[in-house]
Amino acid sequence: MSFISYLINGLSLGSVYAIIALGYTMVYGIAKMLNFAHGDVIMIGAYTALIAMTQAGMPPIIGVLIAVCVCTLLGIVIERIAYKPLRNASSSLAVLITAIGVSYLLQNIALLIFGANAQTFQSVIKWKGISLAGGKLNISGETIVTIVVCLIIMAALITFVQKTKPGQAMRAVSEDKGAAQLMGINVNGTIALTFAIGSALAAIAGVLLCSAYPSLTPYTGAMPGIKAFVAAVFGGIGSIPGAFIGGLLLGVIEIFGKAYISSQMADAIVFAVLIIVLLVKPTGLLGKKIQEKV
Amino acid sequence: MLKKMTKNTKSNLITYGIVIVAFVVMQTLISAGSISSLLEGLMVPICIYVILAVSLNLVVGILGELSLGHAGFMCVGAFSSAFFSKCMRDVITVDIVRFLLALLIGIVTAAVFGILIGIPVLRLKGDYLAIVTLAFGEIIKNLVNVLYIGKDANGFHFSTKDVMALNMEADGTVIVNGPQGITGTPKDATFLIGFILILITLFIVLNLINSRDGRAIMSIRDNRIAAESVGINVTKYKLMAFTISAALAGAAGVLYAHNLSTLTANTNNFGYNQSIMILVFVVLGGIGNIRGSIIAAVVLTLLPELLRGLDDYRMLIYAIVLIVMMLFNWAPKVIEWRERHLRFGRRKKEAVE
Amino acid sequence: MALLDVKNLGISFGGLRAVNAFDISIEKEELYGLIGPNGAGKTTVFNLLTGVYKADSGKVLLDGQDITGKKTIDISKAGIARTFQNIRLFKKLSVLDNVKVGLHNKHHYSTLEGILRLPGYRKVEKEMDEKAMELLKVFNLEHAANTDAANLPYGQQRRLEIARALATEPKLLLLDEPAAGMNPNETGELMEMIQFVRENFHMTILLIEHDMKLVSGICEKLTVLNFGEVLAQGKTADVLNDPQVITAYLGE
Numbered sequence: 001m002s003f004i005s006y007l008i009n010g011l012s013l014g015s016v017y018a019i020i021a022l023g024y025t026m027v028y029g030i031a032k033m034l035n036f037a038h039g040d041v042i043m044i045g046a047y048t049a050l051i052a053m054t055q056a057g058m059p060p061i062i063g064v065l066i067a068v069c070v071c072t073l074l075g076i077v078i079e080r081i082a083y084k085p086l087r088n089a090s091s092s093l094a095v096l097i098t099a100i101g102v103s104y105l106l107q108n109i110a111l112l113i114f115g116a117n118a119q120t121f122q123s124v125i126k127w128k129g130i131s132l133a134g135g136k137l138n139i140s141g142e143t144i145v146t147i148v149v150c151l152i153i154m155a156a157l158i159t160f161v162q163k164t165k166p167g168q169a170m171r172a173v174s175e176d177k178g179a180a181q182l183m184g185i186n187v188n189g190t191i192a193l194t195f196a197i198g199s200a201l202a203a204i205a206g207v208l209l210c211s212a213y214p215s216l217t218p219y220t221g222a223m224p225g226i227k228a229f230v231a232a233v234f235g236g237i238g239s240i241p242g243a244f245i246g247g248l249l250l251g252v253i254e255i256f257g258k259a260y261i262s263s264q265m266a267d268a269i270v271f272a273v274l275i276i277v278l279l280v281k282p283t284g285l286l287g288k289k290i291q292e293k294v
Numbered sequence: 295m296l297k298k299m300t301k302n303t304k305s306n307l308i309t310y311g312i313v314i315v316a317f318v319v320m321q322t323l324i325s326a327g328s329i330s331s332l333l334e335g336l337m338v339p340i341c342i343y344v345i346l347a348v349s350l351n352l353v354v355g356i357l358g359e360l361s362l363g364h365a366g367f368m369c370v371g372a373f374s375s376a377f378f379s380k381c382m383r384d385v386i387t388v389d390i391v392r393f394l395l396a397l398l399i400g401i402v403t404a405a406v407f408g409i410l411i412g413i414p415v416l417r418l419k420g421d422y423l424a425i426v427t428l429a430f431g432e433i434i435k436n437l438v439n440v441l442y443i444g445k446d447a448n449g450f451h452f453s454t455k456d457v458m459a460l461n462m463e464a465d466g467t468v469i470v471n472g473p474q475g476i477t478g479t480p481k482d483a484t485f486l487i488g489f490i491l492i493l494i495t496l497f498i499v500l501n502l503i504n505s506r507d508g509r510a511i512m513s514i515r516d517n518r519i520a521a522e523s524v525g526i527n528v529t530k531y532k533l534m535a536f537t538i539s540a541a542l543a544g545a546a547g548v549l550y551a552h553n554l555s556t557l558t559a560n561t562n563n564f565g566y567n568q569s570i571m572i573l574v575f576v577v578l579g580g581i582g583n584i585r586g587s588i589i590a591a592v593v594l595t596l597l598p599e600l601l602r603g604l605d606d607y608r609m610l611i612y613a614i615v616l617i618v619m620m621l622f623n624w625a626p627k628v629i630e631w632r633e634r635h636l637r638f639g640r641r642k643k644e645a646v647e
Numbered sequence: 648m649a650l651l652d653v654k655n656l657g658i659s660f661g662g663l664r665a666v667n668a669f670d671i672s673i674e675k676e677e678l679y680g681l682i683g684p685n686g687a688g689k690t691t692v693f694n695l696l697t698g699v700y701k702a703d704s705g706k707v708l709l710d711g712q713d714i715t716g717k718k719t720i721d722i723s724k725a726g727i728a729r730t731f732q733n734i735r736l737f738k739k740l741s742v743l744d745n746v747k748v749g750l751h752n753k754h755h756y757s758t759l760e761g762i763l764r765l766p767g768y769r770k771v772e773k774e775m776d777e778k779a780m781e782l783l784k785v786f787n788l789e790h791a792a793n794t795d796a797a798n799l800p801y802g803q804q805r806r807l808e809i810a811r812a813l814a815t816e817p818k819l820l821l822l823d824e825p826a827a828g829m830n831p832n833e834t835g836e837l838m839e840m841i842q843f844v845r846e847n848f849h850m851t852i853l854l855i856e857h858d859m860k861l862v863s864g865i866c867e868k869l870t871v872l873n874f875g876e877v878l879a880q881g882k883t884a885d886v887l888n889d890p891q892v893i894t895a896y897l898g899e
Contacts, residue, residue: 028421033421034421034424034425082617082621085621085625085626085627085628086620086621086624086625088626089624089625089626090624090626091358091624092420092421093354093358093359093360093420093581094620094623094624094625095620096360096420096421096424097360097573097577097616097620098616098617098620098621100570100573100616101613101614101615101616101617101620102613102617103613104570104609104612104613104616105610105613105614105617107609107613108607108609108610108613109610111609111610112606112607112610226425226428229425230425230429233422233425262440262454264436264439264440264473265436265437265440267432267436268432268433268436268437271429271430271432271433272429272433274425274426274429275414275415275426275429275430278418278422278426279414279417282418282422301793497762498762501761501762501763501764502758502761502762505758505761505762505768505772506747506751506754506755506756506761506771506772506775507758507761508761509740509744509747509748509751510748510751512737512739512740512744513737513740513748515739516736516737516738516739516740517735517736517737517738519699519731519735520731520735520736520737520811521737521748522699522719522720522723523697523699523719523723523728523729523731523735523812524723524728524748524749524751524752524811524812524814524815525720525723525724525751525752525815526720526748526751527720528720534758582739
């Protein structure tokens with residue numbers, strides 16, 4: 001029974017990784033940059049929801065909405081100020097290092113405002129969950145909601161990218177920025193939209209993550225952010241279903257690693273997965289191969 | 295041609311000169327007792343950061359790849375050398391001999407890790423390489439934290455569980471104690487040793503840059519495809535830069551381990567926070583600018599200690615510095631603006647007769 | 648025996664046959680032109696010859712040595728050097744150092760000699776400096792030896808690329824649109840330089856070019872490529888008068 005309960009916990013954690021990874025993979029696919037600060041947007045989202053709910057006494061659903069709005073705006077602002085000016089820089093290191101700077105900036109702003117002490121996050125989900133096999137297997141409400149939300153988001157994203165005009169513009173920009181521009185696509189707007197969507201997802205991920213693991217600090221987002229990138233690479237960067245599968249697998253691997261190998265080594269195991277994937281199949285499970293032009 | 299050679303040599307001599315003068319001034323102040331013990335205690339850490347920054351610049355500025363696992367190599371150097379020193383504390387009683395051997399062990403171990411990690415990692419580029427080096431750094435830190443090593447009459451015992459699992463005789467001593475790390479490392483590192491190590495680091499890095507191998511490394515940075523087309527072995531030279539950089543980080547780790555009585559591996563000393571801290575030095579000093587790395591490492595280590603009130607804002611300021619520096623130096627629009635409006639922003643063109 | 652002997656070379660990208668059944672035979676010290684409309688596969692041929700792409704059919708012999716499927720650096724060592732259509736210099740290195748990177752495999756000292764500044768370092772560096780300056784003089788670049796390559800004017804960058812390629816002491820030099828973006832004066836100068844290199848270095852040269860004045864002025868033989876296939880091949884004058892070639896260029 002413990003195996004099944006680990007598996008479900010893994011899927012739940014994996015769903016959070018998947019939601020974050022969806023943001024990563026879209027931004028990477030379209031802006032061709034590793035947005036190191038993505039994980040910290042999660043943290044900002046969680047703090048926003050926490051304040052809205054505890055300080056302002058709003059109902060959870062409003063708290064989540066406010067978090068989504070704040071993060072969306074934050075994502076757009078970060079892109080506009082820190083990343084857009086470097087889009088055509090001669091070195092690709094420039095924007096990566098800037099993203100690291102933004103990550104540190106967000107962490108330290110949060111540190112100044114909220115302090116280093118962990119705050120207890122009240123779960124936004126009031127449902128107790130379900131109990132199976134005569135009480136031997138309990139599945140919490142958070143777990144179920146997280147998995148369901150993740151499925152909904154993925155389905156919505158796939159529909160958006162395949163069926164809508166802005167979604168098609170995204171695919172066009174990710175294929176070839178120059179050609180998309182020539183076809184009259186607003187490249188800057190499309191990239192900004194991608195950051196907005198990714199950041200909105202990060203807010204949802206932040207709330208769900210902290211509902212399941214209720215301790216919130218300014219560093220809460222950093223590790224899940226990096227792990228979600230691992231998940232995105234695992235699934236094949238740029239691929240939406242890939243991010244979903246990669247996220248779930250990584251969550252399961254992490255929980256199993258903690259349970260059956262060593263709880264201290266769980267992070268090392270996740271990173272080992274990344275290294276193995278990149279060395280064996282750098283394009284990930286569902287990624288495409290890109291050839292360099294000479 | 296002669297002018298060019300003297301120009302390089304002159305620039306290098308200025309770098310050495312700055313380091314030597316700074317050392318002499320500080321040493322004089324310390325002997326005269328006109329420096330607080332707090333500041334005096336910073337001298338070895340400054341040396342450590344300078345070595346780390348210069349060695350990371352070899353990868354970031356000269357090879358042109360971003361490594362976020364530099365602290366991992368420092369960790370390897372620190373633990374391997376501290377392990378040696380603790381075991382040999384009673385066997386080799388001449389401090390300097392024991393330290394030099396420990397230094398050698400730390401450097402070689404870090405270099406071996408550099409090669410082992412470099413071979414798979416250097417096939418990757420850009421973002422992927424950065425994230426994989428970060429992953430390796432974190433794995434090293436994680437592994438050190440579950441490592442238990444003890445020694446008794448029967449020899450060494452290893453475990454990844456706990457001290458009890460070592461199954462030692464009653465006379466056994468624990469040398470590496472998991473998350474508690476290594477305690478009782480002899481405090482052999484001094485400012486003088488740190489200074490000499492900086493000079494050696496500079497000697498290696500600067501001479502490498504101005505040699506056949508250094509040109510090959512920089513050619514890969516500037517244009518990998520062209521470098522291959524003239525027969526440069528890209529893998530070999532990437533690995534060379536990466537390994538030398540790792541070895542030097544290992545030396546910094548040896549200094550670190552022998553400057554503290556307790557050595558543990560945590561997020562702040564060997565985690566990716568530290569790697570990014572070193573990256574901040576490199577970026578602030580100018581990517582590829584060795585002298586800049588030295589100055590940035592010194593200033594950014596001293597400043598927060600001197601301005602204690604700023605401590606809360608230290609990391610915030612670093613973050614802003616990082617972003618602003620990158621935008622100022624790399625954004626095409628800013629470069630254009632600078633070249634139009636600021637004299638110092640213009641690229642120096644040499645007289646073309 | 649021909650210096651370069653290529654038989655049935657081909658490559659596909661996805662479903663597209665970018666180069667098909669490409670044959671060419673170039674004699675020692677010949678100046679050979681590869682022409683054709685845009686997208687005909689000329690640069691792809693260069694990339695195949697230098698190992699940037701792996702051919703899926705065919706055979707390449709250089710001076711009797713089979714170099715089919717070899718890696719770029721081994722092909723460079725075997726004796727093919729090239730320039731690029733979109734200039735690829737080592738921008739942050741000086742002009743002199745760009746050429747010295749080209750000399751890399753012909754002048755050796757160990758890493759240790761380099762770091763410790765042993766006599767071997769000084770001796771070989773001096774040789775390299777002299778050799779590189781010699782090459783820069785051929786291309787009228789000696790005055791700019793200490794300038795960063797990125798700061799050279801466009802035409803001089805193209806010449807520096809040729810100098811760097813020559814520094815590897817190749818048997819065969821591949822020039823990819825050496826006159827692109829040059830004004831008629833510069834093109835004229837370049838033609839003289841190419842002739843000079845051929846005569847003084849006894850160099851065999853294969854060049855891609857759109858400038859017909861240059862092609863007809865210096866190339867002895869031509870191969871015309873169209874849609875990845877050889878359309879015509881032979882003496883320059885004959886090829887340029889071939890009705891098929893004229894049609895391909897001018898359209899029907």
